[in-house]
Amino acid sequence: MPRNFSERDGMPVSAEIVVRDMNASDRDQVKEILEQSFEGWYLREGLKGIDSSDRVLVAEVAGKVAGMAELRFYDAGEMIGIVYYLATHLSYRELGIASRLLDNALKFFKEEGTSLALCSIEHENQATVEFFGKRGFKETSVRSLASKYKIHFFGILRRALIVPGETIYTKNVD
Ligand SMILES: CC(C)(COP(=O)(O)OP(=O)(O)OC[C@H]1O[C@@H](n2cnc3c(N)ncnc32)[C@H](O)[C@@H]1OP(=O)(O)O)[C@@H](O)C(=O)NCCC(=O)NCCS
Secondary structure, eight states: OEETTSSSSSSSEEOOEEEEOOOGHHHHHHHHHHHOOOOOEEEEHHHHHHSSSSEEEEEEEEEEEEEEEEEEEEESSSSEEEEEEEEEEEGGGTOOOOOOOOHHHHHHHHHOOHHHHHHEEEEEEEHHHHHHHHOOOOOOOHHHHHHGGGGGGGHHHHHOOOOOEEEEEEEEEE
């Protein structure tokens, strides 16, 4: 549905959000979004993730990249879909961009036969905790993941790059 972007960045009165695969000419805008959204180690890993993720989606609004999502898989006997990095350009936040990216990510995970979507969030990142919580993701203990996935557990931690200070959230993909 067209959204009202009139007050943002000189956008047209209404513009559609188009979610598609990132291409080479989007790279600078994707990097800019990561640089606005993360710093230090998180930024470095997010920049590397552009090339090391299984799929990178962008949300385009009137020809401009307004948001990005790096998606990964881990085969733990059952396929796990990882929302690795998700970020919206500062000028386009709270307009539904990340929601559209997440909808597309979940659709893609489902098409690929994924049973579980997973992300990890720093405790203090309340906007993101709220974002995923409202969209059906539930806090999941390390202990329950370890007991469910056993030897695959460390592979999941590595692929999702889960580090101390983060909480894991999961959602069944159905
Ligand atoms: C989290 C983030 C991706 C949300 O992007 P967005 O395009 O603004 O999100 P949407 O407009 O689709 O959804 C907005 C929802 O996010 C949450 N949210 C966004 N900003 C918020 C804030 N400042 N405080 C609380 N909740 C907030 C709310 O749940 C809100 O839902 P609501 O509109 O129903 O209340 C964006 O804030 C961002 O890029 N943050 C920095 C990068 C980051 O931390 N990414 C996540 C870890 S990889």
